[in-house]
Amino acid sequence: MRKKLPGFFRLTFWNIxxxxxxxxGAWAVYRKFTLGLGHTTSTNDLTPxxxxxxLNILSGVGFAAGGLALSxxxxxxxxxxxxxxxxxxxxxxxxxxIMVMLTLMLDLGKPWNIVHLIYxxxxxxxxxxxxxxxxxxxxxxxxxxxPMALEKFKLASWGNMVKSVSVVLVVIxxxxxxxxxxxxxxxxxxxxxxLYGLWYNPELPLLFFVQAIGAGxxxxxxxxxxGSRTFRFxxxxxxxxxxxxxxxxxxxxxxLMRFEAVANAGAWDLMFLPRMETxxxxxxxxxxxxxxxxxxxxxxxxxxxxxxxxxxxxAIGGFMVARLNVAITGLVAGSGNVYFPNWEEILASxxxxxVGIKMYEFVCRNLPIFAEHEVPxxxxxxxxxxxxxxxxxx
Amino acid sequence: MAIVxxxxxxxxxxxxxxxxxxxxxxxxxxxxLPGAEEDVPVKLGSESFxxxxxxxxxxxxKFCFHCKDPACASACPVTAMQKTSDGPVIYDAKRxxxxxxxxxxxxxxxxxxxxDKNVPRVRKCIMCYKRVAEGKPTACAEACMFGATTFGTFxxxxxxxxxxxxxxxxxxxxxxxxxxxxxxxxxxxxxxxPFATLGFNVDLDDDPLPSLTENVLNSFPNVLSVGGVALLGxxxxxxxxxxxxxxKALEAAIDAKNKEExxx
Numbered sequence: 001m002r003k004k005l006p007g008f009f010r011l012t013f014w015n016i017x018x019x020x021x022x023x024x025g026a027w028a029v030y031r032k033f034t035l036g037l038g039h040t041t042s043t044n045d046l047t048p049x050x051x052x053x054x055l056n057i058l059s060g061v062g063f064a065a066g067g068l069a070l071s072x073x074x075x076x077x078x079x080x081x082x083x084x085x086x087x088x089x090x091x092x093x094x095x096x097x098i099m100v101m102l103t104l105m106l107d108l109g110k111p112w113n114i115v116h117l118i119y120x121x122x123x124x125x126x127x128x129x130x131x132x133x134x135x136x137x138x139x140x141x142x143x144x145x146x147p148m149a150l151e152k153f154k155l156a157s158w159g160n161m162v163k164s165v166s167v168v169l170v171v172i173x174x175x176x177x178x179x180x181x182x183x184x185x186x187x188x189x190x191x192x193x194x195l196y197g198l199w200y201n202p203e204l205p206l207l208f209f210v211q212a213i214g215a216g217x218x219x220x221x222x223x224x225x226x227g228s229r230t231f232r233f234x235x236x237x238x239x240x241x242x243x244x245x246x247x248x249x250x251x252x253x254x255x256l257m258r259f260e261a262v263a264n265a266g267a268w269d270l271m272f273l274p275r276m277e278t279x280x281x282x283x284x285x286x287x288x289x290x291x292x293x294x295x296x297x298x299x300x301x302x303x304x305x306x307x308x309x310x311x312x313x314x315a316i317g318g319f320m321v322a323r324l325n326v327a328i329t330g331l332v333a334g335s336g337n338v339y340f341p342n343w344e345e346i347l348a349s350x351x352x353x354x355v356g357i358k359m360y361e362f363v364c365r366n367l368p369i370f371a372e373h374e375v376p377x378x379x380x381x382x383x384x385x386x387x388x389x390x391x392x393x394x
Numbered sequence: 395m396a397i398v399x400x401x402x403x404x405x406x407x408x409x410x411x412x413x414x415x416x417x418x419x420x421x422x423x424x425x426x427l428p429g430a431e432e433d434v435p436v437k438l439g440s441e442s443f444x445x446x447x448x449x450x451x452x453x454x455x456k457f458c459f460h461c462k463d464p465a466c467a468s469a470c471p472v473t474a475m476q477k478t479s480d481g482p483v484i485y486d487a488k489r490x491x492x493x494x495x496x497x498x499x500x501x502x503x504x505x506x507x508x509x510d511k512n513v514p515r516v517r518k519c520i521m522c523y524k525r526v527a528e529g530k531p532t533a534c535a536e537a538c539m540f541g542a543t544t545f546g547t548f549x550x551x552x553x554x555x556x557x558x559x560x561x562x563x564x565x566x567x568x569x570x571x572x573x574x575x576x577x578x579x580x581x582x583x584x585x586x587x588p589f590a591t592l593g594f595n596v597d598l599d600d601d602p603l604p605s606l607t608e609n610v611l612n613s614f615p616n617v618l619s620v621g622g623v624a625l626l627g628x629x630x631x632x633x634x635x636x637x638x639x640x641x642k643a644l645e646a647a648i649d650a651k652n653k654e655e656x657x658x
Contacts, residue, residue, distance in 0.1 A: 032512075033512060034512055035510070035512060036508070036509055036510050036511050036512045036514060037507075037509055037514070038509025038510040039509075039510060043509070044509060045438075045439065045497070045503075045506045045507060045509070046503075048494040048497040048498055048507060049494065049498055072625065075629065076625050076628050076629045076632070077628065077632060078632040078633065078636055107493075108491050108492045108493055109490070109491070109492020109493075109494070109507070109508075109513075109514040110490060110491050110492040110513060110514070111491065111492070113472070113489065113490065113491040113492075114491055116472040116489055116491060117471060117472065117491075120472045120473055120489060122468075122470060122471055122472065122473045123611070124396070124468040124604055124607075124608060124611070125468060125469055125470060125471045125495075126469070126607050126610075126611065127469060127470070127471040127493060127495045128471035128472075129611065130471075131471055167626070167629055168626075171622055171625045171626055171629070172622075174621075174625055175618045175621055175622050175625075178617075178618070178621065179614060179618065182610070186607055186610045186611070187495070187607075189606045189607050189610065190465050190468070190469060190499045190603050190604065190606055190607050191498060191499055191501075192501075192597070192603070192606065193501050193595055193597040193598060194498065194501065194503070202606075205610055331498060335503075
């Protein structure tokens with residue numbers, strides 16, 4: 001029933017944009033490796049971390065939470081109706097982690113030394129554990145997707161071996177995912193006097209984790225739309241509506257935790273000072289949490305394709321602002337510097353994102369990632385048939 | 395807690411500093427940094443490990459505090475920043491990956507970076523650790539002719555600081571910066587005015603900064619093993635329920651089939 005899909009290299013609007021970004025971005029990457037970060041980014045001694053960390057790493061990792069969350073929901077809690085979403089999201093998490101590694105190659109001063117993490121262990125360092133969870137999380141997701149790839153290369157027996165330990169993989173992956181998300185927040189705990197009061201508080205690790213769950217849900221919605229648009233199959237709206245409901249719940253919990261944390265840190269008054277930090281804080285809260293939660297909470301909006309899509313886009317945008325606020329706005333506040341990324345830095349960031357999207361597309365064209373969207377979900381079983389709950393929304 | 399009571403210390407007495415800049419010039423020479431001839435640097439940077447800041451006539455020398463439990467040394471994932479038992483916090487460029495986490499974790503914003511090199515190093519005062527290991531004073535302490543920078547064992551420097559305050563209470567603000575801040579530092583300061591007016595970070599309490607992340611890291615083994623077991627347990631319970639339901643359904647189907655055959 002497969003219609004002819006647009007090719008990987010076909011001259012579409014987005015492919016042209018990607019092509020331009022690749023060419024110019026590759027040139028920016030070359031410049032970074034020959035001239036150093038000073039010439040190719042706006043980072044300097046006063047603001048050593050820029051958007052490659054604040055956006056590509058912090059936001060990217062937040063998006064990667066969805067893959068393992070869905071795996072846990074399906075495999076551990078037995079909610080098999082969400083199975084169609086698992087492979088697309090696990091692939092997204094894998095591609096994102098690869099992009100995080102690519103970002104590190106571009107941002108680290110001496111990326112070739114990253115192998116030191118393997119045999120020099122500073123177990124007091126949060127950054128050490130961040131590096132290791134990236135590596136381990138990537139390995140787990142490669143293993144989770146390997147049965148599919150191995151089938152394609154006629155090595156199905158290896159694939160079956162992996163499938164038999166899939167529960168253990170999912171549990172290890174879930175544990176790693178929790179560590180991975182909370183560690184990013186923990187990174188900033190060491191900067192109490194440098195991180196602006198609206199963002200510094202001892203609950204940062206937990207807030208980062210809850211934030212990531214919300215972002216993972218929004219990404220799940222957007223990936224379904226992306227897959228549907230690129231590969232032309234019907235979206236399983238029933239699943240997405242439930243994800244949207246959970247998103248609303250997660251945002252309510254997050255907002256309660258966030259405002260309580262700000263109050264406990266003695267930063268309540270900072271929310272009303274006429275400063276750039278205040279405006280960016282409210283942008284993050286409104287665009288990332290309040291408005292999307294209200295939009296998705298109203299059934300009349302949630303049950304429409306546009307409402308679902310644009311509310312998720314807003315949530316993702318707000319989430320990215322939130323992560324940028326921690327890494328950049330919060331640190332710039334007391335630095336005596338004004339930071340805005342220069343065009344090469346923006347280009348490097350876009351380059352990484354474009355590589356990620358095209359890599360995702362490439363894998364989706366060659367492996368049955370979205371296979372369960374094309375046919376009804378079936379289980380090999382001896383009992384009653386599991387009813388697909390979404391026929392009226394497909 | 396990993397506070398290292400380093401053997402040596404420095405006492406910077408800002409009431410004695412006249413701003414002659416000999417400390418800066420000697421530091422530049424001892425570390426083979428360029429620009430020691432003409433103007434001395436006015437900002438800390440990849441080529442300047444110490445500078446003088448003029449705060450309304452009072453000169454305050456700024457450089458690495460060599461903390462007893464440094465945030466930078468705990469932050470560095472590959473131990474490029476290391477606290478030594480002699481006191482200096484030193485940097486090993488061969489280990490460094492250039493993540494700049496040490497730079498953002500330092501509460502005094504001391505470490506600087508070689509932004510214009512494609513093989514960059516982090517740069518800061520290393521307390522002349524090779525000289526200190528031989529028992530010699532740091533270049534800046536040897537250079538200072540006015541007693542503003544003195545070098546000795548940490549106990550001697552602390553005792554000297556306490557004595558100066560005791561003997562001249564009007565001349566000194568009654569505190570030693572670095573005695574307890576963030577777990578204490580090898581470099582201590584005396585001043586005639588509150589330290590906040592000289593650009594010091596006075597928002598630090600006595601807990602070393604690494605303890606803020608260690609509390610979280612140390613909780614991981616417990617949280618994760620409990621969480622892992624809970625997830626496996628949940629899977630087992632739910633899977634058992636589903637299997638039992640399927641078995642019941644299968645039995646019911648077989649019973650129905652048997653009844654059908656019997657009734658024929």
